[in-house]
Amino acid sequence: ALIALLPGDGIGPEVITQARRVLDALDLDLTYEEAPVGGVAYHSVGHPLPEATLDVARRADALLFGAVGDPTCDSLERALRPEQAILGLRKHLSLFSNLRPATLFEGLEDASALKPDVARQIDLVIVRELNGDVYFGEKGRRTTAAGHREGYDIMSYDETEVRRIARVGFETARKRRGQLCSVDKANVLETSQLWRDVVIEVAADYPDVTLTHMYVDNAAMQLVRNPGQFDVIVTGNLFGDILSDQASMCAGSIGMLPSASLDDAGKGLYEPIHGSAPDIAGQGKANPCAAILSAAMMLRHSLGNGAAADRIEAAVAQAIRNGARTADLGGTMSTSAMGDAVLAVL
Amino acid sequence: ALIALLPGDGIGPEVITQARRVLDALDLDLTYEEAPVGGVAYHSVGHPLPEATLDVARRADALLFGAVGDPTCDSLERALRPEQAILGLRKHLSLFSNLRPATLFEGLEDASALKPDVARQIDLVIVRELNGDVYFGEKGRRTTAAGHREGYDIMSYDETEVRRIARVGFETARKRRGQLCSVDKANVLETSQLWRDVVIEVAADYPDVTLTHMYVDNAAMQLVRNPGQFDVIVTGNLFGDILSDQASMCAGSIGMLPSASLDDAGKGLYEPIHGSAPDIAGQGKANPCAAILSAAMMLRHSLGNGAAADRIEAAVAQAIRNGARTADLGGTMSTSAMGDAVLAVL
Ligand SMILES: CC(C)[C@H](C(=O)O)[C@@H](O)C(=O)O
Ligand SMILES: CC(C)[C@H](C(=O)O)[C@@H](O)C(=O)O
Numbered sequence: 001a002l003i004a005l006l007p008g009d010g011i012g013p014e015v016i017t018q019a020r021r022v023l024d025a026l027d028l029d030l031t032y033e034e035a036p037v038g039g040v041a042y043h044s045v046g047h048p049l050p051e052a053t054l055d056v057a058r059r060a061d062a063l064l065f066g067a068v069g070d071p072t073c074d075s076l077e078r079a080l081r082p083e084q085a086i087l088g089l090r091k092h093l094s095l096f097s098n099l100r101p102a103t104l105f106e107g108l109e110d111a112s113a114l115k116p117d118v119a120r121q122i123d124l125v126i127v128r129e130l131n132g133d134v135y136f137g138e139k140g141r142r143t144t145a146a147g148h149r150e151g152y153d154i155m156s157y158d159e160t161e162v163r164r165i166a167r168v169g170f171e172t173a174r175k176r177r178g179q180l181c182s183v184d185k186a187n188v189l190e191t192s193q194l195w196r197d198v199v200i201e202v203a204a205d206y207p208d209v210t211l212t213h214m215y216v217d218n219a220a221m222q223l224v225r226n227p228g229q230f231d232v233i234v235t236g237n238l239f240g241d242i243l244s245d246q247a248s249m250c251a252g253s254i255g256m257l258p259s260a261s262l263d264d265a266g267k268g269l270y271e272p273i274h275g276s277a278p279d280i281a282g283q284g285k286a287n288p289c290a291a292i293l294s295a296a297m298m299l300r301h302s303l304g305n306g307a308a309a310d311r312i313e314a315a316v317a318q319a320i321r322n323g324a325r326t327a328d329l330g331g332t333m334s335t336s337a338m339g340d341a342v343l344a345v346l
Numbered sequence: 347a348l349i350a351l352l353p354g355d356g357i358g359p360e361v362i363t364q365a366r367r368v369l370d371a372l373d374l375d376l377t378y379e380e381a382p383v384g385g386v387a388y389h390s391v392g393h394p395l396p397e398a399t400l401d402v403a404r405r406a407d408a409l410l411f412g413a414v415g416d417p418t419c420d421s422l423e424r425a426l427r428p429e430q431a432i433l434g435l436r437k438h439l440s441l442f443s444n445l446r447p448a449t450l451f452e453g454l455e456d457a458s459a460l461k462p463d464v465a466r467q468i469d470l471v472i473v474r475e476l477n478g479d480v481y482f483g484e485k486g487r488r489t490t491a492a493g494h495r496e497g498y499d500i501m502s503y504d505e506t507e508v509r510r511i512a513r514v515g516f517e518t519a520r521k522r523r524g525q526l527c528s529v530d531k532a533n534v535l536e537t538s539q540l541w542r543d544v545v546i547e548v549a550a551d552y553p554d555v556t557l558t559h560m561y562v563d564n565a566a567m568q569l570v571r572n573p574g575q576f577d578v579i580v581t582g583n584l585f586g587d588i589l590s591d592q593a594s595m596c597a598g599s600i601g602m603l604p605s606a607s608l609d610d611a612g613k614g615l616y617e618p619i620h621g622s623a624p625d626i627a628g629q630g631k632a633n634p635c636a637a638i639l640s641a642a643m644m645l646r647h648s649l650g651n652g653a654a655a656d657r658i659e660a661a662v663a664q665a666i667r668n669g670a671r672t673a674d675l676g677g678t679m680s681t682s683a684m685g686d687a688v689l690a691v692l
Contacts, residue, residue, distance in 0.1 A: 083533045113570050118459045134480070134501055139536040144504050151540030152502035155480055158494045185584075187429045190485040194497030220592035221600065224459050224570060238531075242588060246566035254567065 001303050002031050004060035006053070008038040009082055010276025011286035011335075012066020018288035018339035019064060019295040022315075025346055026308050028299075033060065037089075038082035038276070039070025048073075048085040057089060062302035063269040064295060065089075069276035086271075090130045095261040095269050096161070097168045098128040098240065099297075102227075102247040105256055105320045111329050112252025114224070121228025122251050127172055128240025129165040130261055132157050133191070135237045155191050157236065162198040164264070169199075169234030170206040179231035181212045183219045183239055195236065216243070223247055248273050255287030255328040256320075258294035260301050268302045270294040280327075284334040287326040289316050292342055315345040347649050350406035351380040352399070355428055356622025357632035357681075358384075358412020364634035364685035365410060365641040368661075371692055372654050374645075379406065383435075384428035384622070385416025394419075394431040403435060408648035409615040410641060411435075415622035428622075436476045441607040441615050442507070443514045444474040445643075446590040448573075448597040451666045457675050458598025460570070467574025468597045473518055474586025475511040476607055478503050479537070481583045501537050503582065508544040510610070515545075515580030516552040525577035527558045529565045529585055541582065562589070569593055594619050601633030601674040602666075604640035606647050614648045616640040626673075630680040633672040635662050638688055661691040 005020070007013035023030060035053040042048045048068065057063055068082040078084070089095065104112060104119045112119035137154030144150050166182070173180040182199045184192035196213060203211045214222065216239045222229060223243065227250050235243060248257045254274050262268040272290030280286060293316055300309035324341035325331020333341070351366070353359035369376060381399035388394045394414070403409055414428040424430070435441065450458060450465050458465035483500030490496050512528075519526040528545045530538035542559060549557045560568065562585045568575060569589065573596050581589060594603045600620050608614040618636030626632060639662055646655035670687035671677020679687070 078536075078539075081533065087534070113460050113464045113572070115459060115461055135534055137498075141536060141540065146506075148504045148506055149540060149544075150502055150504035151536040151538070152483075152500060153535045153537050154498060154500055156496055156498035158490050158496035160492075160494055185587075187427065188433070188481055189497070189499045190424075190487060191497040191499050193424075194487065194495060198495075217587045217591040220566065220588045221595040224592060224595040226459070239588075241531075241563045242566045242585075245563040246570060246592065249567040249570040 001029070001061040002033065002059060004056045004063040005032045005034040006037045006063055007034070007066040008068045008085070008276065009040055009070045010067055010278045010281040012068070012276055014284065014286050014335045015272060015288040015291035016064060016066040018335060019291040021339050022292050022312060022342060022346065023295050025343055026311070028305065028308060037085040038068030039073050041085065042073060042080055042082065048080060048082050049088040054092060057093060062267065062298045063089070064298060065269050065271035066291065067272065067274065067276040069278065071278055087135065089269055090261055091136065093267065093269070094131065094263045096129060096131040097165055097262045098130045099172070099260045099262070100126040100128060100244040100248070100257070100273060102126070102251040102257060104251045105253065105317060107320050108252055108256070108329060112250065114250055114252070118227065119250065119252055121226070124227065124230040124247065125172055125176070125232050126240060126244040126247060127165065127169045127232060127234040128244055129161065129236050132161045133237035155189070157191050157195055159194065159198045162195050163202055166199045166202040166234060169232055170202065170209050173209045173232040174206065177231040178209050180209050181214055181230055181233050183214050183216050183233055183235040183243065185216050186213070187215060199234070219243060220246060223250055244273065253329065255326065256289045256293070258290050258297050260297045262301060266302055268298065270298040284336065285327050286335050287328050288335050288339050292316055311346065315342050318345045347376055347407040348405060349376050349378045350402045350409040351378045352383045352409060353380070353412040354384040354414045354431070354622065355386055355416045356413055356624045356627040358414070358622055360630065360632050360681045361618060361634040361637035362410060362412040364681060365637040367685050368638050368658060368688060368692065369641050371689055372657070374651065374654060383411070383431040384414030385419050387431065388419060388422070388426060388428065394426060394428050395434040400438060403439060408613065408644045409435070410644060411615050411617035412637065413618065413620065413622040415624065417624055433481065435615055436607055437482065439613065439615070440477065440609045442475060442477040443511055443608045444476045444586065445518065445606045445608070446472040446474060446594070446603065446619060448472070448593040448603060450597045451599065451602055451663060453666050454598055454602070454675060458596065460596055460598070464573065465596065465598055470573065470576040470593060471518055471522070471578050472586060472590040472593060473511065473515045473578060473580040474590055475507065475581070475583050478507045479583035501535070503537050503541055505540065505544045508541050509548055512545045512548040512580060515578055516548065516555050519555045519578040520552065523577040524555050526555050527560055527576055527579050529560050529562050529579055529581040529589065531562050532559070533561060545580070565589060566592060569596055590619065599675065601672065602635045602639070604636050604643050606643045608647060612648055614644065616644040630682065631673050632681050633674050634681050634685050638662055657692065661688050664691045
């Protein structure tokens with residue numbers, strides 16, 4: 001299988017290097033093509049998502065992505081900023097379904113700001129829609145009747161978009177504890193009301209899954225109060241962005257959590273949920289576990305090799321139990337030493 | 347001064363009764379006019395915000411509000427649902443600035459899901475814009491070119507709206523620790539980019555306040571990881587809705603936190619941040635502290651009586667230190683017993 005390797009900005013290259021080492025150690029039949037994305041791509045060829053990179057991405061069976069984000073690009077026009085690389089890949093490749101598991105690794109109870117008995121309950125997946133919502137609606141600047149500057153963005157979902165992500169939510173819940181919580185703001189937003197109506201329609205095909213609905217403000221509260229109540233959460237692009245980062249921090253370990261962004265056919269982009277962390281880039285301090293676990297998700301979801309995925313995940317969990325700790329986990333291990341620790345278990 | 351008393355739905359009347367008892371005990375020169383809002387108003391006169399209620403609200407110097415929300419109204423058309431009462435009051439009275447303080451009361455360390463040393467650091471105010479954003483933009487249902495149902499909502503802010511709430515943020519920070527964090531999603535939304543541009547312009551008038559910017563997903567993470575880093579957060583209507591509920595739960599005590607919604611002249615609506623809690627309504631289980639503390643905020647912000655506000659706040663804090671606990675705080679006290687406990691200290 002062909003893997004597009006997209007290390008990107010900041011700590012992206014460092015963590016992807018370790019993920020690649022772990023994949024290499026498993027002797028899988030993989031070939032790699034590396035391509036620039038984000039600020040790195042802008043600085044070298046003038047665009048955050050160059051045609052050549054998009055071409056590799058289209059040809060590949062799966063994409064392993066580091067991170068994008070570069071403060072030196074902050075004042076560029078929107079279309080040239082690093083974030084457009086990830087938004088563009090999601091859209092061009094129809095990667096509409098974002099799976100973000102959040103669990104607390106055994107031994108990391110101290111890393112969470114939550115009380116250990118609360119944090120230990122966390123075992124959830126957020127299913128976030130990635131191709132619609134206010135992210136991709138018409139947006140711009142205009143002048144009001146009174147002559148003032150105004151910024152606007154149109155939020156919307158149509159029933160086909162809601163239906164396909166709802167199905168992913170129900171399917172995910174069916175393979176887990178059978179509990180799906182749909183998060184919206186239907187008491188205020190028409191987009192949310194349509195969302196809720198369609199999710200309820202889809203529920204008819206999944207009598208074995210228990211569906212509940214929660215307003216997003218309440219969900220943000222409940223994720224702190226009692227995250228153990230959630231099995232699978234399905235939500236739109238914007239609410240999913242906020243809640244998934246929050247959930248990962250409840251699990252105490254932004255450096256430990258992977259994500260998958262999938263199309264209809266199982267092709268996917270795999271990335272750590274952390275960002276490019278420019279403040280520690282190039283210093284060998286970053287935790288590579290989220291990237292390594294993203295590689296495991298790739299093997300499971302796009303390459304049909306669940307066994308290899310299980311092996312990697314078990315190795316990371318064991319390394320953590322053995323006491324391996326990068327700085328984000330309160331330790332002193334370097335990025336490559338953490339990679340070594342995982343490889344040693346493998 | 348004339349107070350509009352708007353108890354509303356669910357536990358609203360129970361908690362407002364206790365707030366009223368506390369106000370009465372202080373022998374202030376207040377007169378009250380009570381009026382129905384929310385589901386109660388819909389059921390009695392067919393509208394969640396009747397003209398007569400709006401009239402009382404307009405004439406009053408301040409509004410003391412319980413809660414709205416009634417599951418029996420869930421299938422009504424949007425304009426008739428209980429939530430429209432609070433949205434309508436905010437808009438009709440130009441209550442654009444919502445202040446939501448979050449602090450951990452001494453003795454309630456156990457009530458927070460956060461570790462005590464993390465929770466004890468929380469001392470922040472969220473300044474949320476209330477009259478704009480995707481809440482009040484054009485919204486509706488339409489049919490796509492392909493013939494599918496679509497829901498849409500327009501998000502927008504113009505510079506005058508951002509400027510006035512930014513000023514409230516800076517003024518609030520100036521009276522506290524001088525740190526203002528503006529939360530947006532400027533890497534994706536044009537509304538947020540305009541927001542950020544205008545906040546930066548306003549900052550020129552407040553050289554004594556340190557301004558930072560944070561993306562909303564990161565803010566949701568940081569509020570769990572290290573809420574002590576925040577002094578004042580200023581943000582839009584939608585992000586403020588989510589983050590303020592999250593922050594209140596980090597402080598462990600959704601039943602303890604009040605809020606103020608102010609216009610330009612200091613007239614305000616005061617309400618607990620908790621909702622109508624239909625599941626426990628009428629059972630005398632609700633915690634009245636948030637309503638009592640809302641009355642204190644009313645005395646301070648709209649009635650120029652900071653001394654009386656201080657007395658009420660000190661009495662609530664002392665009652666909690668004395669061990670007074672309703673069910674939400676792990677105790678068994680009834681709503682009126684908690685009111686008694688506060689009155690006993692006063
Ligand atoms: C970088 C940014 C555009 C992106 C998003 O908002 O989707 C990120 O926060 C994420 O969650 O992957
Ligand atoms: C009831 C609802 C419309 C309201 C809001 O979203 O503003 C509530 O959640 C709040 O925060 O006061």
